[in-house]
Amino acid sequence: MEIIRKWSQAIWLLLVNGFWGFPVTGNLYQGPLKVICSPGLNCYSCPAATTYCPIGSLQQLLLGIRFSIESGRYYMGAFVVGTMGIIGATAGRFICGWACPFGLYQELLHRIPSRKFSIPPILNGLKYLFLVFFVIVLPLVLVDDFGLGKPWFCKYVCPAGTLEAGIPMVLLQPDLRTTLGWLYVNKIGLLVLFSAWSVLASRPFCRTTCPLGAFYGLFNRVSLVKIRLDRDACTSCGACHAVCPVEIRINETPGSSECINCLRCLSEACRFDALSLEVAGFPLRSRSVSKANVSN
Amino acid sequence: MKRGERSIRRTPLVLLALFVLLWLTGINLGEPGRVLEQAKSICLACIGIG
Structure with missing residues (x-):
């Protein structure tokens, strides 16, 4: 399952960053595909980006809301929030585990051998503050x-924007280098911080800061596709706790907004068929990892 | 198969319908054009430049 998930992440990375003509054009992709939403966090100022970032676009619509109302155009983010909601109601945080390029970046960094640390659960709530204040309230x-x-x-926090757009655009357009200032240094610092943290802890940005993950997390309990727990089959052995990359106890909090639905608990840990996938209430065939091991 | 397993969960379908409605409202207001316009240009402030 992990191999399939890695392939999915790689394919999504290429799908939302499919413009490889930027070294020739010296600019970012400006075609019509950019009206399509990237399901994961992927900066639309990335020279290879072929889709728009929902968090970036939502802020852009909200910060200019006075202008649009004055001009008789009511651009209030309905298209973007509608798209995010459709994705969230369908898949919840499956997107985080299977389709987010910045999630993949953090996972790859976490493979670097080092001592690993937990993230205090209290920090998980921060991402909701980023969603409410940095994405909605302050721009408005x-x-x-x-x-x-x-x-x-985007301006003060997003390390994905720095990685995917800030650094490549400065390399691509030398004129931009004369405009670099404290803001750029600050954003590079944040990228370094999150990168280093990703080596030491699993997916720190997703768990503490990502507003898109916070939004999708609201749907985890009710999304069309979700993980289902059979409480009768669960023995509370704790095997699912051990493999969870975001340190949740899915048998105690099924539908947790922190769950990125990587399915490691389902495919690698649970031997009792207590966890399975369901679509709108209909269970899909669960895959018990090693019934053979149980019988041993 | 248990009885409960066969019943369809309506919540995600209702949510989907609501968000599709919101999405269509956005399209009706012409938001995709604005989103496309924004996404085509480099947001320098967004990426920490300028």
Whole structure:
């Protein structure tokens, strides 16, 4: 299952970053595919990006909401939130585990041999603050003299934007180097911080900071496709706790908003068929890892 | 198979319908054009430049 998941992550990485003509054009992709939403966090200013980032686009719509209303166009983010909601209601945080390029980046870093640490659960709540304040409230409320807000999350926080767009665009367009300042240094610092943290802990950005993961997490309990727990079959052996990359106890909190639905618990840990996948209430065939081991 | 396993969960379908409605509203308002316009240009502030 892990191999299939890695392939899925790689394919999504290439799908949402499918423009490889940027070294020739010296610019980012500007074609019509960019009206399609990237399900995972993927900066649309990345020169290879072929889709738009829902978090970036939502902020851009909200920060200019006064202008759009004044001009009689009610751009309030319905298209973007609608798309995010369709994805979330269908798959919840399966996107985080299977289709997010920045999630893959963190997972690869975590493979670097080192001492590994937990992330205190209290930090998990931070991502909701980033979603509410940095993505919605601050771009809407804090405006300049012209009534224009800022994309707070992208501008001050998002390490995915720095990795996928900030660094490549500076390499691609030398003129930009003259404009680098403290903001760029700050963002590089955050990227370094999250990268180092990813070596030491599993998916720290997804668990503490990602507003898209926070949004999708709201659907984990009710999404169309989700992990199902058969409480009668569960023996509380704890095997699923040991393999979980986000340190949740799925047999105690099924549908947890922290679960990235990587399915390691289902495919690698549970020997009692207590965990399975379901679609809208209909169970799919569960895969018990090693019935043979149980009988041994 | 247990009886409960066969019953369809309506919540995700209702949510899907609501978000499809929201999505269609956005399309009706012309938001895709604005999103495309934004996504085609480099947001320098977004990537920490400028």
